[in-house]
Amino acid sequence: MGSSSSSAAAHLILPFPSTSSSEDSDDAEILPPSDALEPKEASPAPDPPPQQQQLVVRRRWLDLERDCNVAMKALAREGDVAQVVDLFSDLLLSASAAGVAPSVLCYNTLLNALAEDGRAADARTVFDEMLAAGVAPNASSFNILVKLYAWRTAEFHLAYDEIHGMKGHGVVPDVGTYSTLVTGLCRAGRLDEAWGVLDWMMQEGCLPMVHTYTPILQGYCRKGLLEEARKLLDFMEGAGCPPNAVTYNVLIKALCDDGRFDEVDQIFEEIKTKGPKPSAVTYNTYMDALSKNGMAEKALGLLEDMGSEGLKPTAFTLSIVLNCFCRNSKFSEVIPLLERSTELNWCAAVVAYNTVMSRLCDMERWLAILELLANMTKKGIVPNTCTFNILIHSLCIRGKLSIVKNLVFNYDLPANVVTYNTLIHWSYYHGNTSDADNMFEYMTKVANIAPDEVTYTIMVDGLCRQGRFDEATDCFKDSLKDRLSKDILTPLISRLGHNERITNILSIFEEIDRKGFVRNHMMFYGTIRSFCGFGFRQYTKIFSLEFLLEGILGPGKEVYPAHMDQGKR
Structure with a gap:
């Protein structure tokens, strides 16, 4: 945090909280002194003892530090790390x-904000400054x-170094220390190494807890090793650390994704x-998977089980149920259910209405x-962007573009x-090309929304369909600000080739090189294949094909995929 500390002089010193009341403020009206009440000789109030003065200063500092720490945590939750550093x-x-x-505590708040933002060097600097200030971690x-x-x-390797260095500062690694390392290893797919950390922590006399094992189970599920995940549940039971709801939810989600619903029933x-x-969450996970796999009746049956367990349906539960009805086209049950959601104590949020509206749009x-839409607004449910x-999508399908433009531009x-x-x-x-151009212009320059x-x-x-190939080429070049998309490049090359726009294609390849993207053999293969498909193998057009190849590859050069057999060239 060296750069932040060096600029600290630019900030004002935070004032200590005042102990004065509103009557002591400058805005209070001062009454003139009364002769009858004014003492003849005003004697100054005795100063409080030095020890009491120190206690008052100390209390004010602690109040200031507490308030500052609360503010830094709130800013960190909002992702405003720069403000955390400034504060x-x-x-x-x-x-x-x-x-x-x-x-x-304050140092830790700053450290955590920097760590969450991935600012490793700044976090390291803050930690060193904390040690230099004599604050024990x-x-x-x-x-x-x-x-x-x-x-x-x-x-x-740096994570291991930190754990090994803790004892030098008089700090003993706790279960959170080892569990954090285990989680990181599992996310990286290093499950065997994670088991090694478990052995290490037990040798140090630190017993694993359920949140130590759960990341390993999640790692197995990510790799599709569901049998190992099931065995881990038994291992946890035997180790005196039974799985909790989160652990089961991870396994149930993985089994649902794999369509192993019989095993979910067993669990x-x-x-x-x-x-x-x-x-x-457990019920929602299973019901959602059943609904998406066309097993709506079974999903709705789980709703009754959920009620018998004393669990209240959430907004997501309602969305799943509505989706089940929609998939079966039971709209006679959907609308009344939404209307009675308050009476049934169901959380009918905007997501539930969006689910039904989306299905109605499809139909x-x-x-x-x-x-x-009118029903939800009457209930005080505020529509969101979705x-x-x-x-808007439903109106556009019906060709009501004038209504849509009026809604977007005049109703904010x-x-x-x-x-x-x-x-x-x-x-x-x-066919409203001018509207499309104006819409793109408005989006990028007025609404400040990035495409x-x-x-x-x-x-x-759209530009290619209108024969505006130069503009389509420029538009593709603009898209290279973020990444090179095959989904845009392939159809563009195809349309340019079909219309013999060789200059545009060469311009595209030059821009790809200029922006630092690496060409691969698939780009060449797709380009040449498109041209051959449009008849450029014919004698009358072979010159154009040679010109294209020379422009892409360079004079006297040839590029072949590394994996191709030499005899197939």
Whole structure:
């Protein structure tokens, strides 16, 4: 944090909290003194003893430090790390004026904010400055550094160094220290090494807990090693560390993703008998998987089991149930269920309405969408961007572009890139090219919304359909700011080749090189294949093909895929 400390002089010293009341403020009206009440000789109030003065200063400092730490944590949760650094710099100045140093808690808050932001060098500097200030680190200080190196930067050797160095500072690694390292190793797929850390911590007399084992089980699930994951549950039971609801939820999610619903049923029976009881998350996970796999009836049956366990449906539960009804086209049950959601004590949030509106859009039931929108607003449920995007999509399908533009531009809807992508796509679809151009211009320059890959794909395709190949080429070049997309490049090359726009293709390859992207053999293969497919193998056009190859590869050069057999050239 050297750069932050060096600029600390630019910040004001934080004032100590005042102990004065509102009557002592400058704004209070001062009454004239009364002769009858004024003493003839005013004697100054005796100064409090030095020890009492020190206690008052100390109390004020602690109040200031506490309030500052609370503010830094709130800023860190919002992701505003720069403000956290600035506030800590102000606190350092106040601490220097008071002749004290910030506590380890404040240092830890700053350390954690930097670690979460992946700023490893700054975090290391702050830790060293803390030691230089004479503030002793605690286990949380080291755990933050272990998390930084094991989770954020994957520099596991540094994570091990921090754990080995803890005892030199009089700090003993705790279960959180080892569990943090285990989690990082499992995320990196280093499961055998994670088991080695478990052996190490037990040799040090630190017993693993359920949150130590759960990342290993999750690692097995990521790799598809579900049998090993099941065996780990038994191992945890035998080790006196039975799995909790989170552990079971991880395994159930993996089994659902693999379609092994019979095994999920077995696990449900297990946890009902020996605990822990299934949570709402457990039921939601299973119900959602069943619904997506066309097993709506079974999913709805779980809803009754959920009620018998004394669990209240969440907003996600309602969304799943509604989706089940929608998949079976039981709209006669969907709408009444939404209308009675308050009476049934169901959490009918905007997500639930969006689920139904999206399905109604797929079925082209436009009036029902508008009725549902009116229903949710009457209940005080505020539509979000997704709601409006569904509405806009449904109107665009019906060709009501004038209504959509009126909604977006005159009613200040919470539009995002998906909104504009929809408008641009349907403008091109209905032949309104000028509207599409204006929409793109408005999105990027007025609404300040950055186009994404979908935007560029729509624009390139629409411009090519209009024969505006130079503009399509420029649009593709603009898309290279973020990444090189094969989904945009391949159809663009195909359309340019079909229209014999060789100069445009050469320009594209030059820009790809200039932006530092590495060409691969698939780009050449796709380009040449497109040209051959459009008849460039014919004698009359072979010169154009040679010109293209020379421009892409360079004079006298040839590129072959490294894996191709030499005899197949």
